[in-house]
Amino acid sequence: MVQAVNDGLRTIMKEDESVLVMGEDVGPKGGVFLATENLTKEFGKERCFDTPLSEDGIIGVGVGLAMNGMKPVCEIQFQDFIYPAFDQIVSEAAKMRYRSGGQYTVPMTIRTPYGGGIRGGLYHSQSGEAYFAHTAGLKVVIPSTPYDAKGLLISSIMDPDPVMFFEPKALYRAGREEVPEGMYTVDLSKVREVTQGGDAVVFCYGAMVPVCTEAARRIKESRNKDIRVIDLRTLMPLDEEAVLQAARDCGRVVMVHEAPRFCGYGSEISALIAENAIEYMEAPIKRVTGFDTPFPNTLENYYLPDARRVFDAIEEVLDF
Amino acid sequence: MVQAVNDGLRTIMKEDESVLVMGEDVGPKGGVFLATENLTKEFGKERCFDTPLSEDGIIGVGVGLAMNGMKPVCEIQFQDFIYPAFDQIVSEAAKMRYRSGGQYTVPMTIRTPYGGGIRGGLYHSQSGEAYFAHTAGLKVVIPSTPYDAKGLLISSIMDPDPVMFFEPKALYRAGREEVPEGMYTVDLSKVREVTQGGDAVVFCYGAMVPVCTEAARRIKESRNKDIRVIDLRTLMPLDEEAVLQAARDCGRVVMVHEAPRFCGYGSEISALIAENAIEYMEAPIKRVTGFDTPFPNTLENYYLPDARRVFDAIEEVLDF
Amino acid sequence: MSDTLQIIDESGKKVGKAPRLKRETLLRMYRAIVSTRSFDDRCMKLQRTGRIGFSIPNKGVEATSVGAAAALDAAQDWIAPHYRDFAMMFYLGIDVNGMFDNMFGNADDNAVGRQMPVHFSFRDPVNWLSISSPLGTQIPQAVGVAMAMKQRGEKGIALTTFGDGSTSTLGFHSGLNFAGVFGSPVVFLCQNNQWAISCPSEEQTASESYAIKGEAYGIPGIKVDGNDVLAVYRVVSEAVKRARAGEGPTLIEAVTFRMGGHSTSDDPSRYVEQSEFDAWEKRDPLFRFETWLKSEGHLDDEKIAAIRAETDAEMMAAAKAAEAKPRPKLGTIFSDVWEQMPPHLDAQMNACISHFAERDEAVDEKGEFPL
Amino acid sequence: MSDTLQIIDESGKKVGKAPRLKRETLLRMYRAIVSTRSFDDRCMKLQRTGRIGFSIPNKGVEATSVGAAAALDAAQDWIAPHYRDFAMMFYLGIDVNGMFDNMFGNADDNAVGRQMPVHFSFRDPVNWLSISSPLGTQIPQAVGVAMAMKQRGEKGIALTTFGDGSTSTLGFHSGLNFAGVFGSPVVFLCQNNQWAISCPSEEQTASESYAIKGEAYGIPGIKVDGNDVLAVYRVVSEAVKRARAGEGPTLIEAVTFRMGGHSTSDDPSRYVEQSEFDAWEKRDPLFRFETWLKSEGHLDDEKIAAIRAETDAEMMAAAKAAEAKPRPKLGTIFSDVWEQMPPHLDAQMNACISHFAERDEAVDEKGEFPL
Numbered sequence A, B: 001m002v003q004a005v006n007d008g009l010r011t012i013m014k015e016d017e018s019v020l021v022m023g024e025d026v027g028p029k030g031g032v033f034l035a036t037e038n039l040t041k042e043f044g045k046e047r048c049f050d051t052p053l054s055e056d057g058i059i060g061v062g063v064g065l066a067m068n069g070m071k072p073v074c075e076i077q078f079q080d081f082i083y084p085a086f087d088q089i090v091s092e093a094a095k096m097r098y099r100s101g102g103q104y105t106v107p108m109t110i111r112t113p114y115g116g117g118i119r120g121g122l123y124h125s126q127s128g129e130a131y132f133a134h135t136a137g138l139k140v141v142i143p144s145t146p147y148d149a150k151g152l153l154i155s156s157i158m159d160p161d162p163v164m165f166f167e168p169k170a171l172y173r174a175g176r177e178e179v180p181e182g183m184y185t186v187d188l189s190k191v192r193e194v195t196q197g198g199d200a201v202v203f204c205y206g207a208m209v210p211v212c213t214e215a216a217r218r219i220k221e222s223r224n225k226d227i228r229v230i231d232l233r234t235l236m237p238l239d240e241e242a243v244l245q246a247a248r249d250c251g252r253v254v255m256v257h258e259a260p261r262f263c264g265y266g267s268e269i270s271a272l273i274a275e276n277a278i279e280y281m282e283a284p285i286k287r288v289t290g291f292d293t294p295f296p297n298t299l300e301n302y303y304l305p306d307a308r309r310v311f312d313a314i315e316e317v318l319d320f
Numbered sequence C, D: 001m002s003d004t005l006q007i008i009d010e011s012g013k014k015v016g017k018a019p020r021l022k023r024e025t026l027l028r029m030y031r032a033i034v035s036t037r038s039f040d041d042r043c044m045k046l047q048r049t050g051r052i053g054f055s056i057p058n059k060g061v062e063a064t065s066v067g068a069a070a071a072l073d074a075a076q077d078w079i080a081p082h083y084r085d086f087a088m089m090f091y092l093g094i095d096v097n098g099m100f101d102n103m104f105g106n107a108d109d110n111a112v113g114r115q116m117p118v119h120f121s122f123r124d125p126v127n128w129l130s131i132s133s134p135l136g137t138q139i140p141q142a143v144g145v146a147m148a149m150k151q152r153g154e155k156g157i158a159l160t161t162f163g164d165g166s167t168s169t170l171g172f173h174s175g176l177n178f179a180g181v182f183g184s185p186v187v188f189l190c191q192n193n194q195w196a197i198s199c200p201s202e203e204q205t206a207s208e209s210y211a212i213k214g215e216a217y218g219i220p221g222i223k224v225d226g227n228d229v230l231a232v233y234r235v236v237s238e239a240v241k242r243a244r245a246g247e248g249p250t251l252i253e254a255v256t257f258r259m260g261g262h263s264t265s266d267d268p269s270r271y272v273e274q275s276e277f278d279a280w281e282k283r284d285p286l287f288r289f290e291t292w293l294k295s296e297g298h299l300d301d302e303k304i305a306a307i308r309a310e311t312d313a314e315m316m317a318a319a320k321a322a323e324a325k326p327r328p329k330l331g332t333i334f335s336d337v338w339e340q341m342p343p344h345l346d347a348q349m350n351a352c353i354s355h356f357a358e359r360d361e362a363v364d365e366k367g368e369f370p371l
Ligand SMILES: Cc1ncc(C[n+]2csc(CCOP(=O)(O)OP(=O)(O)O)c2C)c(N)n1
Pocket: B024, B053, B055, B077, B081, B084, C084, C133, C134, C135, C162, C163, C164, C165, C166, C167, C193, C195, C196, C197, C258, C262
């Protein structure tokens, strides 16, 4: 997937001179995961440049660039390091259009690798999407395939509002899928149906999509039930109608994410259904999530939801 | 309520020499809301002192003090200004015990006024409790009466872990309730039943407690139904059993808070019930919340949930 | 204030080389200061009578703002402002009605009644970034604004202002560091007005001065008498010139004084000694400039009285007009969150509108702003 | 490096006044540096063979760490460390087994296998705060630690270390500012090793030096040759003395070089010129100290070989022991979040334990750490 990100950046930078890439080590080194490889070489260091070690600076300067005609793509090296920039993101980027009555706007994209999968421990593994989904004025986008990564990234950069673009680092090296050359976009705010089915629905995103797909496959194999796996892709704005429709169609729901459960993104999905479609529910709305603890290191694979935990949860809702 | 906070601080400072109060303007001025009035006079500026204008510094230094034997009570002048300290709170205070295997701990309390009620617009009105409730390692406490304010505050300061103590500024001048003199504590993690009833339950906290109580009174008046109003008080750790029990008892649930709805704290309450007690539900789980926008100024009173909006929601669940 | 540039001293006497400025310009500067005082007075009255919730007095700091504004080219330069320097806008030719629309948060307010008073946002007569309550956030933003102009080969520069207290924020540190590294065309103007609410300037930092903080970022730091409008003009002009010529950023510390409370609700007698007020009263920037202008023959008492009467009348009229306007429509709670309103917000808006259409309006009681 | 204190020059010759140190102390310093190299080598091998995930090489910067450690009183002083200076621990007498337990994240690890390797946390032989990945956060924490001691009238001080890159973080700005204002007994030691991953020290800030940043906080700034263990010892000792005497904080910039990649996974040839490596190779702190010790008669080749063999063996043995230990129990995912485990977490723990009890273990595949 990381090549698709790189390809997306290159494509939109060619198309639109106002697109800039900035962050720590994004220049000559090409980024820690090589997502920005060769961009400085190709577009010059005016268009892709390293910054001092300050996330507050990266985002604050990015907000200024965005207000004055540029489309900055700011990289935060790991999502875990976004918190020094939290004020600029939630107080400034998210609220600029609103507080200025639309006089100033912030067409900025914040790219950052998130989630587990590299034995990164507490601070190279977090999934903080709920913080941002709760913040009005931001969009939150998480791809799960190379195709979507490129298309959603281009859409995010072209979007007139600030977009948090979370890249599941566990999938960076996965999926050898070819992505189309050149410009294309993927709609922000449409879910993707990964598998079809009407016996239960599993909502997920990012690195949990292949995990859930595998669980669905095993359920099919062992019980011949058809599970609908839905990749939410755009967490904000959420395609609520699609979520509710799937919940109504299936009557049995499982929500899966890596982030801790308590007040996690999944709680919103549950709440939404409990508020608008509870009468269709034939089982409890289950959540399979990371635990309500910081992210461990040695035991990472016990912390992260895996296909077996998802499988068990699907069984539970099927058997209720 | 603000006198109760002041009294709580004074009481525990007398009791425990390691308690310090620090923040912007908490010294001679006594804080913007006078929560720390006269503490410098009474305890000296070693025990209650002004700091430079850096929330990151206030919390970062507080974490250091806490790790080395003190019990700092850090004031953030308005909850809206806590974001520059977000990294120190979520990355450091919250994770210190975990990442050091208990070798270092952070018995710190972060006091801050939150919520609407003073025509403070975007940045003097926010309710950010969900950010912190989602962060493992923090406790989140919100009083709604002077009695609880003092008792919960003392408990928070004595707690061995970092506590976010959110004070509903709309109630600072409300409630002329006398509070007991001297030391007393209120358990962290027990809800408070404000009114009894079995026809529906309303969960709420902070400034929404009187609003919900008023709505319940009106329902009693107009429809002779008994509504149980529950003040959650400690949002983390949540007394989940009490929440589920009330939900099962009543079968009809409304959740009320000022914060925006999407991924707000209420979504966790809904999700919890949808996961563990859905079979008892006789109506959708309704949420009455602030809107998914930044906080407005002129139209503040249209933004904040009021007794009529809560009343309508209770009617809806009763009539479903 | 040994190493602090001064041109007109406290008694109104010229002690340095005055910049060559046209009479109209000088009078425009003077009028801007007088307008600010009129605005302050009007707002204090409005707040005391409960018609607006809050204002930020500018008395004492106007020379810093006006001197800086006069050094800009409004057609191409941007301002990333602090909240206590809107005297700049009077110099630059703002429509006062727009300012009072903001004070009342009415339907015509640029901020659509969403922000507290004095949180202005303008595109005209200059790009004046939306004022934020969180302190210091405008500083790195100004650097970004400036970098964009540099990148496009434009000649505009960004001026950003902030208080002494704001130098402790993260935005100060990251903004100055980035500007130093990228050589961005920015002027950083620190309004050292001796206080950050109740925290005195000397307890904000142990550094020798605020200007010296530039050293930490490789940025020249200059200290100027902030109550001397000509000295501020001179220093800011030079910094603007350097920035425009591609020679990078400058940090300026303007030494001035907040001649009153932090806001209309603050009582400074709790923490400021009367003697401090008295001492600074003698350095009043308006008195000083007025005296000098008189001595140069640009002003006389009659003219002064006329200008005061005019500005008072202007503020009164604008306040009246703004007060009479309706408040923003309910839908404005929901617009401008994103360019396109997502379905969930649309649903919330419709529910809200029908809720209040069916019934009375919301109770309009409001709490008092404490500070 | 004109204004940079040096005592032993690059050839190992004494060019300044050496501090009076006992032979044992000098040899303990030497051994600490050698131990660090042994540790580095062992970890590099372990990482290359996939037995640990990550390490942070310390080659080149050991003199800075060891010189600083030697200036402390471990019984009362605290350390709020950066991740690239654990050579300090070898000087202070750490049990190497504890370090390798952390590298493997096994059941005996102080951090209970929760942190990445090299994120040490100790109470013994010194209060060494738990290392954090987020940069700069330890700096204000050190100030708080120091303030607590000052408040209680204790004589301890806090030493905090950080890289050149970390000076751009918020923690640097707030930490130094608070320490300046409160006159806290802290020593700020900036390890300027020329790089922050791939960002060269000159692009991190435009300031003349890192030491000069002290000016912004009213804190004396001193530059020292970080490859000269005696010079570092001298400068840190003086700063510690000042702090202990209640004379406030000091900022020290130790000029040194990261003689390799950022981490075991980094390939510095993508961004560091070979000539830079070559130039610094000649300033190797180990070579220099060794040469001087030899010239003073404290060391000879035989002794050197013996020490190397001993430290290598010690590391090898500790690594083996640590590798053989079991990993932490499942329940450790859930403990230490709060002092008391709340019911919801208890439920999650029980579900997790019974899930894995019923079935096989989790798949133990792991992604590669990229940097
Ligand atoms: C991040 C942040 N913290 C705290 C506040 C509360 N606050 C408002 S104004 C102020 C003092 C500002 O002082 P200074 O920067 O000197 O500006 P002045 O008011 O003197 O113009 C404080 C602490 C805030 N607005 N933002």
